[in-house]
Structures are given as structure tokens and as C-alpha cells.
Amino acid sequence: MSDLALAGLSDSLLFGAVLLYTLAMLGFAGEQASRRSHRVSAAAGERSSARESAAARTRMMAGAGGPALAAPAATPPPPPAQRAPSRAGAIGLALTGIGAVVHVGSVITRGFAAHRVPWGNMYEFSSAVALCAVVIFLVLVAGRRADRALGAFVMVPVVLYLGLAGTVLYTAAGPLVPALDSYWIKIHVFAAVLSSGAFLLSGMVALLYLLRCRHDAQVAAGRTPRFPLSMGSALPAAPALDRVTYGVIAFAFPIWTFAIIAGAIWAEAAWGRYWGWDPKETWSFITWVLYAGYLHARATAGWKGTKAAWIAVAAAGALIVDYYVVNIFVVGFHSYA
Amino acid sequence: MTVTSDREATRLSTAPEPVAPAPARRQSFLAPWRRAWRQLTSMRTALLLLFLLALASVPGSFLPQRGLNPVAVKQYFAEHSTLAPVLDRVYAFDVFAAPWFAAVYLLLFVSLVGCLSSRLRLHAKALTTAPPAVPRVLSRMPSAERWETDAEAGAVLEQVRTVLRRGRWRVVVRSDGGHEDADALSAEKGYLRESGNLLFHISLVVLLVGIAMGGLLGFQGTVLVKEGDGFANTVLAYDDIKPGRRFDPSRLVPFSFELDDFQATYGDDGKALTFLAQIRYAAGPADGQRPYALRVNHPLVVDGAKTYLLGHGYAPKVLVVDREGNELSQTVACLPQGPTFLSTCTIKVPDAAGEQLAFEGVFTPTTVQDPVNGQVASVYPAPENPALTVLGYRGDLGIDDGRAASVYNLEDRTRLTPIGDGRTPQKLSPGQTWDLPGGGSLTFVETTEWATFQVTQDPGKVVALVAGIGMVVGLCLSLSVRRRRVWLRLSPAGADRPPGRTVVEIAGLARTNSEAFAGEFARLVDRVRSTAPPRTPSEEPA
Numbered sequence: 044m045s046d047l048a049l050a051g052l053s054d055s056l057l058f059g060a061v062l063l064y065t066l067a068m069l070g071f072a073g074e075q076a077s078r079r080s081h082r083v084s085a086a087a088g089e090r091s092s093a094r095e096s097a098a099a100r101t102r103m104m105a106g107a108g109g110p111a112l113a114a115p116a117a118t119p120p121p122p123p124a125q126r127a128p129s130r131a132g133a134i135g136l137a138l139t140g141i142g143a144v145v146h147v148g149s150v151i152t153r154g155f156a157a158h159r160v161p162w163g164n165m166y167e168f169s170s171a172v173a174l175c176a177v178v179i180f181l182v183l184v185a186g187r188r189a190d191r192a193l194g195a196f197v198m199v200p201v202v203l204y205l206g207l208a209g210t211v212l213y214t215a216a217g218p219l220v221p222a223l224d225s226y227w228i229k230i231h232v233f234a235a236v237l238s239s240g241a242f243l244l245s246g247m248v249a250l251l252y253l254l255r256c257r258h259d260a261q262v263a264a265g266r267t268p269r270f271p272l273s274m275g276s277a278l279p280a281a282p283a284l285d286r287v288t289y290g291v292i293a294f295a296f297p298i299w300t301f302a303i304i305a306g307a308i309w310a311e312a313a314w315g316r317y318w319g320w321d322p323k324e325t326w327s328f329i330t331w332v333l334y335a336g337y338l339h340a341r342a343t344a345g346w347k348g349t350k351a352a353w354i355a356v357a358a359a360g361a362l363i364v365d366y367y368v369v370n371i372f373v374v375g376f377h378s379y380a
Numbered sequence: 381m382t383v384t385s386d387r388e389a390t391r392l393s394t395a396p397e398p399v400a401p402a403p404a405r406r407q408s409f410l411a412p413w414r415r416a417w418r419q420l421t422s423m424r425t426a427l428l429l430l431f432l433l434a435l436a437s438v439p440g441s442f443l444p445q446r447g448l449n450p451v452a453v454k455q456y457f458a459e460h461s462t463l464a465p466v467l468d469r470v471y472a473f474d475v476f477a478a479p480w481f482a483a484v485y486l487l488l489f490v491s492l493v494g495c496l497s498s499r500l501r502l503h504a505k506a507l508t509t510a511p512p513a514v515p516r517v518l519s520r521m522p523s524a525e526r527w528e529t530d531a532e533a534g535a536v537l538e539q540v541r542t543v544l545r546r547g548r549w550r551v552v553v554r555s556d557g558g559h560e561d562a563d564a565l566s567a568e569k570g571y572l573r574e575s576g577n578l579l580f581h582i583s584l585v586v587l588l589v590g591i592a593m594g595g596l597l598g599f600q601g602t603v604l605v606k607e608g609d610g611f612a613n614t615v616l617a618y619d620d621i622k623p624g625r626r627f628d629p630s631r632l633v634p635f636s637f638e639l640d641d642f643q644a645t646y647g648d649d650g651k652a653l654t655f656l657a658q659i660r661y662a663a664g665p666a667d668g669q670r671p672y673a674l675r676v677n678h679p680l681v682v683d684g685a686k687t688y689l690l691g692h693g694y695a696p697k698v699l700v701v702d703r704e705g706n707e708l709s710q711t712v713a714c715l716p717q718g719p720t721f722l723s724t725c726t727i728k729v730p731d732a733a734g735e736q737l738a739f740e741g742v743f744t745p746t747t748v749q750d751p752v753n754g755q756v757a758s759v760y761p762a763p764e765n766p767a768l769t770v771l772g773y774r775g776d777l778g779i780d781d782g783r784a785a786s787v788y789n790l791e792d793r794t795r796l797t798p799i800g801d802g803r804t805p806q807k808l809s810p811g812q813t814w815d816l817p818g819g820g821s822l823t824f825v826e827t828t829e830w831a832t833f834q835v836t837q838d839p840g841k842v843v844a845l846v847a848g849i850g851m852v853v854g855l856c857l858s859l860s861v862r863r864r865r866v867w868l869r870l871s872p873a874g875a876d877r878p879p880g881r882t883v884v885e886i887a888g889l890a891r892t893n894s895e896a897f898a899g900e901f902a903r904l905v906d907r908v909r910s911t912a913p914p915r916t917p918s919e920e921p922a
Binding site for chain 1: 431
């Protein structure tokens with residue numbers, strides 16, 4: 044097959060993946076809707092249970108540092124509302140899986156079309172980052188470390204992101220500028236792609252955690268949350284979201300550190316200095332410092348919970364600045380594509 | 381067993397406890413200092429300093445920085461004549477060398493070292509002391525099981541100990557199981573978590589040392605070399621030099637090289653594909669020359685000095701004949717102005733007989749000429765149709781008074797008069813000659829190229845690399861290893877039970893990723909159950 048045909052195939056596959064992800068998103072959303080209607084019927088119970096858990100949280104905070112809570116709650120919490128098993132959600136998950144396979148196909152054919160690693164410009168990079176985010180999400184769901192109810196919320200940004208990548212950032216397959224012609228592109232950029240996919244996913248989950256916390260606080264106060272907070276009832280419980288955020292960041296942070304160090308080694312070979320505060324380097328550093336802050340915050344009294352989640356969101360924001368604002372608006376050594 | 385030891389048992393982290401108000405002791409004059417020190421080394425302060433560091437870096441990425449792009453700084457000054465000096469006073473163009481930036485990271489590192497020293501001590505203690513005593517009430521632990529068995533307590537204990545040892549747990553058998561006549565053991569695993577954590581933070585300090593070494597003892601210089609010319613590594617040979625504060629020029633590696641040929645290839649869209657500088661280098665004055673293909677990503681390394689290919693441009697070779705017929709040959713480095721390598725050239729001929737000569741114009745590698753106004757442009761970076769288009773001047777170049785003058789432009793043209801009408805530039809292809817009105821000529825002989833090289837020496841580089849490896853290894857350990865403890869207690873069931881009946885109590889504790897520990901604990905309990913099969917309390921031995 045000619046390079047041009049391969050590149051065309053890659054584009055079609057990406058389009059197919061976006062289509063599948065969109066359908067998956069609808070599937071997940073269908074499941075959400077059925078769950079929510081299920082919930083509404085048990086609204087009273089839910090509200091009281093949410094109030095209960097909020098009260099328990101307050102107790103825990105008050106008791107932090109003291110002996111573990113031994114006294115049982117006055118009334119045993121009602122059993123959690125049975126999650127309505129929905130075929131729509133399972134279909135959504137299956138479609139996400141197929142979409143990821145098609146997406147892998149798109150990335151690989153792109154690499155063959157350009158005769159190099161498929162992350163040489165911003166379009167390819169964005170596609171690969173989105174793929175990593177989707178795959179990590181699927182791995183989490185398969186390992187029962189994340190609820191597939193997150194699917195709808197995760198797929199929306201993925202679809203938007205890929206849509207932007209495929210239109211605004213699209214670059215035809217071609218060779219690399221000489222500075223990128225090094226085996227370090229395989230190592231440095233792959234590590235950056237993988238950790239970025241994870242970081243963007245964690246940023247999304249951190250946002251959902253914040254939404255869930257607000258939702259819970261409103262329910263505990265006896266108010267009915269309005270849109271968008273009303274979506275909170277379809278989300279996994281706040282501690283579960285917090286755990287997913289932390290787990291994904293703990294996975295990605297060493298990889299990001301490695302990506303920066305590999306980049307420094309490459310910069311030393313290409314430009315004669317391992318660190319020069321180029322805008323890209325500066326924002327990678329800012330991102331790194333913010334994630335380091337997140338990991339410390341999560342172990343610091345008074346910074347756990349929503350404050351830490353806001354840091355995770357800010358760090359993901361810094362990452363986006365690192366890739367898009369710096370590449371497009373700031374001229375530096377990394378301005379390639 | 382006291383409550384305090386139970387708390388000791390559940391402390392899995394060597395993180396400092398939140399600062400508690402110090403008991404009202406005799407006020408020493410050191411007290412405020414101690415308080416300040418404790419405040420500085422607290423996690424909360426470290427967090428704030430981290431955020432401050434991130435925030436402090438932001439202006440460095442949006443304002444031009446002298447260390448990175450001094451030309452852009454000059455341009456910024458030209459465009460913002462009132463704002464720029466104000467910004468300059470607060471080091472906005474040297475953010476990463478600013479005292480306030482240094483203050484933030486130095487405070488952060490002081491805080492880090494303070495925190496590290498106490499954690500190192502605690503971790504060393506944890507490594508050298510046995511896992512903590514068995515808590516009195518095991519059922520209160522997050523994971524706990526209890527059953528009765530007829531198996532012999534001593535044998536069960538020995539077997540569990542073997543199982544745990546094999547799983548690389550640190551195990552200690554205790555006679556003080558919290559109850560009379562009880563056999564017990566404490567086991568702990570995952571010390572590498574804190575080891576990794578400490579390794580990471582120590583590596584950060586080492587990294588700072590490596591960076592400081594580079595800044596003090598390192599050296600960086602750039603030089604432009606034309607094809608056919610050479611370079612010898614001395615301070616004076618550089619066009620631009622940035623030595624570290626403690627750099628000793630005698631430590632410059634005495635190597636030299638000659639640039640034989642520079643080649644660049646381009647794609648159809650004009651994007652560069654490859655750069656290659658073919659050089660011959662000698663490692664020292666007494667060494668013979670060896671050829672080397674210097675490319676981007678493939679620097680020349682001689683005794684710790686690295687030479688990099690940094691940039692390139694065109695250097696048309698010209699022959700000037702003055703009024704008296706003297707031939708003055710020159711190769712002129714032209715400065716590229718864009719991706720198609722339209723380059724500005726200045727040719728100064730101070731040695732021309734009679735009046736000095738100067739030419740100013742552009743070199744275009746792939747030339748197109750506007751048929752209407754005669755303007756030249758370049759459409760492709762490779763020399764497919766090169767041309768040199770210049771205006772000529774006669775007179776006094778104003779460079780004989782010994783002042784340093786740029787070779788790239790005519791600074792003082794007050795005593796120069798244009799040759800011809802001074803408006804119509806002369807376009808020359810290779811081999812073409814312009815016979816100057818009033819005598820003399822200018823011939824564009826051929827197109828050659830130049831390349832810029834950067835030479836660096838950084839003795840801190842290896843230190844920084846080792847620190848980087850330490851950081852990654854330390855992070856992987858501290859974020860993936862889980863610290864956890866288990867306790868086992870086997871105590872006689874009591875007088876109301878059948879003789880030989882033993883109560884088995886097992887409990888576990890993990891601080892991080894308790895889901896993963898739950899599985900591990902369940903498997904351990906299964907193993908213990910298989911050696912000490914449970915009996916229901918009512919069941920009598922058969």
C-alpha cells in the first residue's frame with residue numbers, strides 16, 4: 044500500500060474511532076439516564092443516605108488524628124441503591140473497546156505512512172494522548188478500580204479533543220525536522236504521551252470528584268441539586284473518584300518525571316544543554332511541580348479532598364498550556380508543528 | 381500493653397506529625413528560632429513553596445528571557461519603552477536567575493533538607509528495630525480475623541513465620557503478645573516505600589548540586605565557521621562566550637577543527653530534512669586530524685567538551701578588484717532572515733586602493749525576481765539558483781579608529797557615497813562580474829556555506845544525570861511499594877473450652893491502596909486457616 048493510501052486509511056480509522064467513541068458515549072449516557080430515573084424513585088432514601096454520609100464525613104474530620112471511630116452510627120446506613128444493570132452501559136463499554144482498537148489502527152497506519160513514530164507533530168501527539176487516556180480508562184474499569192459510570196464523562200472530552208485534533212491541528216503525514224530525528228523521540232515523547240493521557244484522565248476525574256462533592260453537600264443540606272450538579276447522582280461515590288484520581292496520578296507522575304529527564308538527556312545531545320528554561324521546559328516543570336504538590340497535598344492535613352482535587356485540575360490545566368498554548372503562541376525550541 | 385504502643389503500631393509513615401503547640405517550657409532564647417524552623421520544615425510550608433515555585437516560573441515562559449533569546453528582549457524594550465525598564469528592574473527578563481526565584485527554591489530546599497534529616501533518622505530507626513509490638517485489641521484493626529482451632533500453637537506460629545519470611549516480610553516472634561501465655565508475631569513489609577521516598581528527595585538535592593556545579597564551573601561558547609575555515613578552542617576564538625562564575629579558561633580542552641563541508645537537505649516543502657557538517661578535528665595540539673561527521677543530535681565529544689551543530693547559513697565568495705587592479709578575495713557570512721534563507725550580506729573592503737569599498741545587499745539561494753519592480757526573493761532554502769544582489773558604496777568605512785565594529789552591517793555610512801544611482805541594486809549570479817562605475821569590479825565567485833557551533837563543558841552534567849536516575853527510581857518505589865503490617869496472636873481458649881483449643885487472631889494494616897492489601901491479607905488468612913483449621917465454638921473434638 045502506498046504511503047498516501049496508508050495515511051488516508053489512518054484518517055478514516057481515526058474518524059471511525061471518533062464515531063465509535065461517540066456511540067459509546069451515548070450508551071454510557073443511556074445507562075446514566077436509566078440509573079437516574081431509578082434513583083429519582085428512591086430519591087427520599089438517597090437524600091437521607093447522602094445526608095448520613097455527609098454527617099459521617101464531618102465526624103471523621105472532627106475525629107481526624109484521634110482514635111479510630113469505634114462508635115457505630117446511630118442508625119445503620121440504608122443499603123446503597125441497587126445499581127440498575129443496564130445493557131446500554133455494557134454496550135458503551137464494548138464500543139469504547141472497539142473504538143480503542145480502531146484508534147490503535149489509526150495510530151499505527153499513520154506511523155507506517157510517515158515511516159517513523161506516530162507522534163511527530165501536534166495532531167499525532169493529540170491522537171496518541173487521547174488513545175492513552177481511553178486505554179487507561181478501560182484498564183481501570185477492567186481491573187474494577189473505576190466504575191464504568193465514568194464512561195460518559197470521560198468520553199465527552201475525548202471526542203471533543205479528537206475532533207479538535209483532527210480538524211484544527213491536522214497535519215499531513217511527513218518526515219520530521221532534523222532536531223527530532225533521534226531515537227530519543229521514541230522514548231521521551233512516548234513517556235510524555237502516556238503520562239499526558241493519564242494526567243488528562245485524572246484531571247477529568249478530579250473535576251467529577253469536585254462535582255460529586257458539591258452535589259453531596261447540596262443533598263446533605265436538603266436542597267435538590269440543579270444541573271450541572273444534578274449529574275452528581277449518576278457518579279460513583281466521592282471517595283472512589285478521589286482514589287481513581289490519585290491512582291492515575293501516582294501511575295503517571297514517575298513516567299512524567301522520566302519523560303522530563305529523557306527530554307533533558309535528548310536536549311543535551313541536540314542543543315548542548317540539558318535544561319535551558321525554554322517555554323516548553325518551563326511549563327513541563329510547572330506541571331511537574333503542581334503534580335508534586337498534589338501528591339504532597341494528599342498527605343497533608345487540611346489539604347486532602349477538594350483542595351487536592353483542585354490542584355489536580357490546575358496541574359492538568361498547566362499540561363494543556365504546555366502542549367497547546369506554548370506550541371501555538373510561544374516561540375521556543377519546541378515549536379515544530 | 382498501653383494505648384501509646386497501639387498507636388505506635390498503627391503509625392506506618394515516618395512523616396512528621398502535625399506541629400503540635402509546644403508544651404510551655406522554660407522559654408529559651410532559641411525558642412522563636414526553633415518555632416520558625418519547625419514552621420519552615422512543615423509540609424504545609426513546603427506545599428506553599430511548591431506552588432510559589434510554579435507561579436514564579438510562569439513569567440519566564442511568556443516574557444522573552446535574556447538567557448534564551450537576547451534579541452527578543454531587545455525587541456521587547458523597543459516595543460515597550462516605558463514598561464520594559466520597570467519589568468527589568470524586577471528581573472522579569474532573567475526570571476530563572478532572579479534573586480526572588482532563587483529565594484523560593486532555596487527556601488524549598490532548606491525546608492526539604494530539614495524534613496529529610498528527621499525522616500532519615502526515623503527511617504534508619506525503623507530499619508534497625510523490629511516491627512512494633514502486637515496491639516492489645518487486634519479486632520480494631522482495619523483487617524482482622526479471629527477463629528478457634530485445635531492445631532498446636534507453636535507449630536502454627538512456626539509455619540506462619542516461614543510463610544511470611546518466604547514472602548520477604550520482616551518477622552519477629554514475640555512472647556509479649558498482649559495476653560498471658562500467648563504466642564505472637566509481628567511482621568512488616570514495604571520499607572522500600574520510604575527508602576524510595578528518601579532516595580527521591582535526596583536526589584533532588586543532588587540535582588541542585590549538579591546544576592550549581594554546571595553554573596559555576598561550566599562553560600558555553602558559540603562560534604561561526606565558514607567552509608574551509610578552522611577553529612581552535614580558546615576564549616578569544618569565540619563569537620559569544622558564557623563562562624561559569626568559577627570557570628578557569630586554562631581548563632578549556634585544547635582541541636581544534638576545520639570545517640570542510642556543510643550540507644543541508646530539504647523536502648519539497650522547504651522544510652529541512654538533514655544537516656551535516658563534515659569536519660576534521662585534532663584532540664590536542666600534538667594530535668593528528670581525524671574526520672568526523674557532525675550532525676544534529678550527534679555532537680563531537682573531546683575530553684568532556686562537546687561541540688554541537690547549532691545553525692547554518694550562506695557565505696558567498698566574492699572577488700573585489702580595486703582601481704589599481706589589486707584582487708581582494710573574501711568570503712562573506714550572510715545572515716538568514718527566514719525559512720527560505722534570503723540572507724542579508726555586508727561586504728567591507730577596507731584595503732581597497734584609494735577609497736574604501738562597501739557592498740550591501742541580499743543573498744538569495746533560489747532566486748526569483750519580480751518582473752515589474754525588479755525585487756528579488758528566495759523561494760527555496762537550497763542553492764538552486766543563487767544570486768547576490770547588492771548596492772555599492774565608496775568612501776570611508778569609519779573602522780580605522782580601532783573601535784569594535786560589526787562585520788554584519790555598515791554602522792557608519794556618513795562618509796560613504798553610493799556607486800551609481802544608489803537605488804538600483806546589481807544582481808549577480810555565480811561567475812558574473814559587476815564593473816563598477818569609476819573603476820574596479822565585484823565578482824560573485826561561488827556559493828559556500830557557514831555553520832555555527834556551540835561548545836560546552838559542564839562538569840555537573842554527570843551529577844545531574846545520576847540525580848535524575850535516582851529521582852525516577854525513588855519515585856517508582858515510593859509510589860508503588862505499599863507499607864503494611866500484620867500481627868498474629870495464638871492464645872489459649874480458656875477453661876470453658878476443650879483442652880488444647882487455641883484462639884487465632886490475625887490483623888493487618890496498610891496505609892495506601894487498602895484494596896490491594898485486602899486481597900493480600902485474605903490470601904494470608906487462607907494460608908493460616910489451612911495450617912490452623914477453624915473449629916466452631918460449639919464443636920467438640922471428634
